[in-house]
Amino acid sequence: MAAKKRLVRSRTNRLVGGVLGGIADYFDWNANILRLIYVLVSLAIPTHGILGLLVYVIVMTFMPLDDSQPSTPSFRDLFRGGGAQEPQQPGRKVIHDVTEQDVKDQHKDGD
Secondary structure: OOOOOOOOEOOOOOOOOOHHHHHHHHHOOOHHHHHHHHHHHHHHOOOOOHHHHHHHHHHHHHOOEOOOOOOOOOOOHHHHOOOOOOOOOOOOOOOOOOOOOOOOOOOOOOO
């Protein structure tokens, strides 16, 4: 018996909140075509996309996030430094293969 599909926001097929990716996964549609249709319809509304943005935010608020897949880095994580990576522990750094050099004998201009 096949697993029952749920309408959830996608963790892997997302650009902003995963709403359109989740809808495309649920109906087995192409997510990029659905995104294009959504933008065109939102811009065709006389309020110039404000209503389309409001609908997206409302659906994103009430549509649950897919919890069956592990979290993968998203677009936001590019600016946070990786998201899924463990934070580095502060401590001593070990430097290998270093030679010591006396800096008193060198001139400022490199002569």
